[in-house]
Amino acid sequence: MSLRSRLLRLHTALYARYGPQDWWPARSRFEVAVGAVLTQHTAWTGVARAIGNLRAARRLAPGRLRRLPLPRLGRLIRPAGTWRLKARRLRALADFFLERAGGRVERLRGAPLETLRSQLFAVRGIGPETADAILLYALGRPVFVADAYARRVLSRHRIVPAKIGYEALRRHVETHLPRDPALFNELHALLVTVAKAHCRARPRCEGCPLRFDLRGRRPRE
DNA sequence: GACCAGGCACATC
DNA sequence: GATGTGCATGGT
Numbered sequence: 001m002s003l004r005s006r007l008l009r010l011h012t013a014l015y016a017r018y019g020p021q022d023w024w025p026a027r028s029r030f031e032v033a034v035g036a037v038l039t040q041h042t043a044w045t046g047v048a049r050a051i052g053n054l055r056a057a058r059r060l061a062p063g064r065l066r067r068l069p070l071p072r073l074g075r076l077i078r079p080a081g082t083w084r085l086k087a088r089r090l091r092a093l094a095d096f097f098l099e100r101a102g103g104r105v106e107r108l109r110g111a112p113l114e115t116l117r118s119q120l121f122a123v124r125g126i127g128p129e130t131a132d133a134i135l136l137y138a139l140g141r142p143v144f145v146a147d148a149y150a151r152r153v154l155s156r157h158r159i160v161p162a163k164i165g166y167e168a169l170r171r172h173v174e175t176h177l178p179r180d181p182a183l184f185n186e187l188h189a190l191l192v193t194v195a196k197a198h199c200r201a202r203p204r205c206e207g208c209p210l211r212f213d214l215r216g217r218r219p220r221e
Numbered sequence: 222g223a224c225c226a227g228g229c230a231c232a233t234c
Numbered sequence: 235g236a237t238g239t240g241c242a243t244g245g246t
Contacts, residue, residue, distance in 0.1 A: 023227095036227085043226040046244060081243035085229085127229050147227065192227060200225090 003176045006159050010210065011183070014190035017209055018197075021189035024137040026051075029105040030097065031060050032138035036130045037089050038080040050080035062103040066094040089125030096123045109139055117143075128166050136188070142179035145188045146170035149195035156205060 001009075026032045031051060038047040051060070053076040059065045065073070074087040100119065101107040108116060113135070120131035128146075135141040144150075146169035155162040160172055177183060198209055 039226085040228040041226065041241080042228090042243075043245070045226095047227085049244095079243065081226090082228095082241045083243080085241050089229085125229065129228060133227075145227085149227070188227095196227090 003159065003172075007173065007177055007187075010154075010157070010159065011187045011190065013210055014194055015186065018190055018193050021186060021193060023185060023189040024133075026137075027055075028060065029138040030062060031055075033093060033097070033105065033134045034060065034065075034090060036133040036137070037093055037125065038077060038086055040082070040086070040089075040130060042081045046079040046081055050077040053077065053079070062094040062097040062105070065090060066098060085125070089123075092123050092125055096120070096126075105138060113141055113143070116141075128170075132170065136181060136184055140181045142174070142181045142184055144170050144173040144177075144184045146173065147188075147192070149199075150188060150191045152199055153191050153195050153210075156199070156208075157210060 024032045024035065026035060034054065035047055035051060038050050054060050054065070057076055059068055059073075059076065068076075070084075070087050070091065073090065074083045077083050077086055077090070080086060096119070097103055097105055097108075116139075117131055117135060120126050120134060121128070126134075132143045132145045135143040136145055146166050150173075151160070151164065151169055154160045154169070154173075155164065160169055164172070173184075173187075177187075194209065198207075199205070202208075
């Protein structure tokens, strides 16, 4: 079976089991980008509280966030952890949107993808995963977020090699699937969901929900 | 009390 | 190029 078929089959199986994931939960593109930074090495529960604090303080816009003194910004995002670090990163992100788009994130929707990606990388605190999450979930670009969850599920099902790197996995998926933002969005969200719901609880893959849907046998480590 | 969560930057070898 | 470490809170 071709890689494309296997990826599509995986997506179908996951969707049938878990349904639409409705990622990313946010009220604006900027809020998505803020969430992408806040969720670095952090569980989502704390991120949601931090975003709630920012919303209550009416700071979920690049200009308004940028004008916050770092200590005050830090206090607002404290529930998301590593708050000194993330306060600086959020400020850099706000600067990026202010300088590149006059503070209006949607203006970047038409910018050349590779240019935008390298510009995001240049922002301190924005690495490949955060950049791709912003590109996909905030800007609707056809980019696959090749995070650790995706790698774990895809490698255990032997769709990709176990030691594949971030960029290789991203391109792998992007070149073998239709370049459809909605597909990449749902697939990544579903991979995270199945990894959290099953892989984490059962590191040895017992009773994997995908076992009959992919190759008819239990995936290996 | 240990471990981990929707990473990244930096140092070191 | 690979590996280690700091960042730091909150849930399990």
